[in-house]
Amino acid sequence: MTLVCGLPGSGKSYFASRLATRINADYINSDRVRKELLAMGRYSLEDKLRIYQHMAERAGALVSQGKDVVVDATFYHHTMRELFTQTALQNRCPIRFIVIVASEALVKERLSRPRTESEADLGVYLAMKAQFEKFTQPHLRLQSKADNIEQMLAAAVDYLTVTNGKH
Numbered sequence: 015m016t017l018v019c020g021l022p023g024s025g026k027s028y029f030a031s032r033l034a035t036r037i038n039a040d041y042i043n044s045d046r047v048r049k050e051l052l053a054m055g056r057y058s059l060e061d062k063l064r065i066y067q068h069m070a071e072r073a074g075a076l077v078s079q080g081k082d083v084v085v086d087a088t089f090y091h092h093t094m095r096e097l098f099t100q101t102a103l104q105n106r107c108p109i110r111f112i113v114i115v116a117s118e119a120l121v122k123e124r125l126s127r128p129r130t131e132s133e134a135d136l137g138v139y140l141a142m143k144a145q146f147e148k149f150t151q152p153h154l155r156l157q158s159k160a161d162n163i164e165q166m167l168a169a170a171v172d173y174l175t176v177t178n179g180k181h
Contacts, residue, residue, distance in 0.1 A: 015073055015077055015082070015083050015085065015098065015101070015102050015107055015108070015109045015110070016033070016037075016039070016082070016083070016084045016085070016109075016110045016111075016112060016174060017085050017087075017089055017095070017098055017109065017110070017111050017112070018030035018033065018084060018085065018086045018087075018112050018114060019087065019088060019089035019090075019095075019111060019112065019113045019114070019149075019153075020088065020113055020114035020115060020116075020158075021088060021090075021115075021116075021121065021139055021142050021143055021146060022088070022121075022125065022132060022134030022135075022138055022139045022142060023116065023120075023121035023122070023124040023125040023134065023139050024114045024115055024116045024121060024158055025114055025116055025120075025124070025158035026086055026088075026114040026158075027043060027045070027086050027131065027132070028163070029112075029114055029156070029158065029163065029166055029167070029170075030043070030084050030085075030086035031043070031084075031086070032163065032167060033084055033112075033167060033170055033171075034083075034084040036167055036171060037082060037084070037171065037174065038082070039081070039082035039083055039084045040076050040081050040082070040083045040084070041083075041084050041086065042069050042072055042073055042083060042084070042085045042086065043086045043087075043131065044065055044066070044069060044086060044087035044088070045131040045132045045133075046131060047065055047068055047069050047072075048065050049131075051064070051065065051068060062091075062094070063093065063094070063097075065087075066087065066094045066097050066098075067097060069085055069087065070097040070098050070100075070101045071101075073085055073098065073101055074101040074104065074105055077101075077102070077105045077107045078105050085098065088142055088146070089111075090142055090145055090146040090147060091145070091147055092147050092150075095111070095149075095151065099151075108177065110153075110154070110173070110174055110177050111149065111151050111152070111153035111154070112153065112154045112155075112156060112170055112173070113149055113153050113154070113155045113156070114156050114158050114166075115155060115156070115157055115158065116157070116158040116159070117159075120158070120159070120160065121136075121139055122136060125139060152177075154169065154170060154173040156169060156170065
């Protein structure tokens with residue numbers, strides 16, 4: 015199980031969907047789950063945790079079937095990360111964290127464009143940035159730029175291979 019984490023506009027969804035394809039994994043996106051659960055516009059911590067709980071259950075069901083999964087969400091709070099850590103432990107599967115970051119200038123540019131899945135705008139980005147808890151788990155940190163998706167994917171595949179003990 016791979017968690018792709020980062021602030022709105024960082025490029026995490028663009029990256030995570032392509033990573034899932036590259037490694038032949040199922041893909042779970044928090045914005046899509048929010049739409050499925052008819053929770054658009056509802057962003058209290060309780061609402062967010064309900065979305066994350068649903069994603070963790072879905073990820074657990076997939077990994078229990080022997081499938082790999084890429085989960086795409088901000089994971090800004092430790093309780094959200096712990097849900098998935100517990101799911102991985104229960105299913106005896108490895109969990110890897112990839113944190114996507116981008117310059118604030120690039121984030122502003124990305125968030126100024128229409129987005130099909132996410133409701134996040136610059137105000138949401140700034141609020142999430144203030145709340146984002148430091149990662150204490152081992153993780154790969156990737157810098158998203160306007161034109162480096164292939165390098166990011168290659169680094170992630172290498173990281174996942176090494177952390178799976180296949181190197």
